[in-house]
Amino acid sequence: MAKKAAVSACLAGKNCRYNGELKGNPEAMAKLERQGCEVVLFCPEDACFGTPREAMDLTATPEGIKALTKYSRQDRTAPIAEYAEKFFDEHSNIDLFVGKARSPSCGVRTARLYDEEGNLLSEKEAGIMAAEAKARGIEAVDDEAL
């Protein structure tokens, strides 16, 4: 049976990035196609906040890791986590998660984590949606590592 892959929509060339810029990964999409994968696209940030929108950073706070907007410091963690839960509940047969590298929502092992003063703590974190995929035991990979 064909593998079912959940893939960050921006990798397929969708105009859903925070700044509206296109940043697809045709090589990754072609690889999934060659493998006969059925692809399901998702974009938590576009669904929750629209495009364009303020960029956000993963930030270590006393209450845990949060996704905060870069300048206005709004906490966007809960809507993204809720989107992720609903997505995986509705698509319970996902075999593979392919996330956009370095995204605070979708990065699998490449998202940057900052402290509350903006100092870089790590470049190996999982974004909010990628963390949900991993917590559910779904094989997960950054697009650049596919």
Ligand code: SF4
């Ligand atoms: S990295 Fe994720 S949240 Fe960001 S534009 Fe792509 S699909 Fe949307």
